[in-house]
Amino acid sequence: MKPCGLALALGLLSAFSLTQARATAIVTYIENPGVVTSSIVHAPSYTFDTLPTGVQSNVAWDGVGTFDQLNILNADQFGGAANTRYAVEGLASVSQTILNLNSPSSYFGMWWSAGDTSNTLDFYSGANGTGTLLAEFATADLLKGLPYAYHGNPNAGALYQTDLSEPFAFINFFGTAETTWSSMVFRNAPGSGFEGDNYTSRVKAYDALVDGALPAFLIEAIKGGHEIPLAQVPEPNAAYAMLLLGGLSAGGTLFRRFKKA
Numbered sequence: 001m002k003p004c005g006l007a008l009a010l011g012l013l014s015a016f017s018l019t020q021a022r023a024t025a026i027v028t029y030i031e032n033p034g035v036v037t038s039s040i041v042h043a044p045s046y047t048f049d050t051l052p053t054g055v056q057s058n059v060a061w062d063g064v065g066t067f068d069q070l071n072i073l074n075a076d077q078f079g080g081a082a083n084t085r086y087a088v089e090g091l092a093s094v095s096q097t098i099l100n101l102n103s104p105s106s107y108f109g110m111w112w113s114a115g116d117t118s119n120t121l122d123f124y125s126g127a128n129g130t131g132t133l134l135a136e137f138a139t140a141d142l143l144k145g146l147p148y149a150y151h152g153n154p155n156a157g158a159l160y161q162t163d164l165s166e167p168f169a170f171i172n173f174f175g176t177a178e179t180t181w182s183s184m185v186f187r188n189a190p191g192s193g194f195e196g197d198n199y200t201s202r203v204k205a206y207d208a209l210v211d212g213a214l215p216a217f218l219i220e221a222i223k224g225g226h227e228i229p230l231a232q233v234p235e236p237n238a239a240y241a242m243l244l245l246g247g248l249s250a251g252g253t254l255f256r257r258f259k260k261a
Contacts (some may be wrong), residue, residue, distance in 0.1 A: 030174075091193050099186070
């Protein structure tokens with residue numbers, strides 16, 4: 001995808017938000033199959049590899065923020081980029097994790113592994129999951145319809161090839177102009193796991209001149225309480241993006257309400 005592709009989508013969504021009071025938008029963008037790290041430059045990552053396994057409290061991410069609690073597991077068929085440790089919600093005593101950021105930010109990325117219908121990620125304007133719920137992303141919506149190439153753990157070895165029914169993908173979340181979040185809530189109902197690794201964060205939003213072209217494709221956006229399903233093609237064109245935005249402004253049936261927490 002050319003740099004202008006994502007920039008166009010972000011720009012159009014931002015321009016449209018000027019006509020909607022207090023409207024916000026977060027655009028999701030998926031990396032190529034098998035990729036477990038972000039393409040965004042100048043963005044620190046947290047890998048969980050230096051943490052002991054088990055439940056940890058008040059874990060600092062230097063220069064970025066603090067996790068209120070984490071449950072850390074060794075790599076297995078469900079998670080662990082590059083056969084390393086990963087975080088999970090829904091197991092043991094950790095049903096949710098809150099990441100409080102030091103500064104309001106416009107970019108977040110993570111390797112969302114073994115995605116199932118109980119995984120949910122919420123973005124909030126305030127600390128500790130308070131303020132405005134800017135967007136809620138669930139695996140059932142976010143990773144639906146992905147090509148089969150995204151199914152199964154990309155790590156080598158027979159152990160990792162036993163979960164072929166679930167998607168594994170690195171997802172980028174971009175805020176449009178003036179869309180920032182101060183905390184994120186990773187949550188999952190007991191009985192299954194929300195596995196994640198290689199968390200990546202940056203205060204600055206996507207800049208085509210700095211970040212250049214990104215691989216793979218746009219997925220969807222959440223704006224003003226609506227899902228905007230973007231075309232899963234290498235380069236969505238301006239006409240299609242305008243059609244989506246026009247449908248939203250007219251209250252068209254292309255969009256559906258997303259469920260709030």
